[in-house]
Amino acid sequence: MTTNCTHLGEARVLQTDRDYCEACVRLGQRWVHLRLCLTCGQVGCCDSSTNQHASKHYQETGHPLVRSIEPGEHWVWCYEDKIVAGEIDQ
Template identity: 65%
Template structure:
């Protein structure tokens, strides 16, 4: 049986109007996909991107949950538990 996510009660942010990885913009780099920290609203690039800013944000802050903000994607990932606990409804 898969380990359940123990952090869903920490969701504070579910949407954003940001459509860039601001950390990559500062570096002059590109990104592949964007992830939204559901604790504080930080938008970072995915692990397929050169800088992996979403993962770095988790490592720096301990904020466990991110969601994809790519069009048509609604999944959530928990870094702390290493599981995908579900999706958000539109």
């Protein structure tokens, strides 16, 4: 594990208007919190959610960065480096 994220330069999508997990909606299930993939803009549910779609998206695509899109939260998580990589205030 590193103490610095080596992937922040890969962030392309910093915000979204989506306020739901599309995969959970298709399944007719609920989520706890939402995460935005900073590579492609996919919105998925967090690891506290039953389906953990944000983590599954990382496992399927290798896109390393997500940010919380919960109100008042600005942190970025790097799956690859397993650290909070910083904050995006948008």
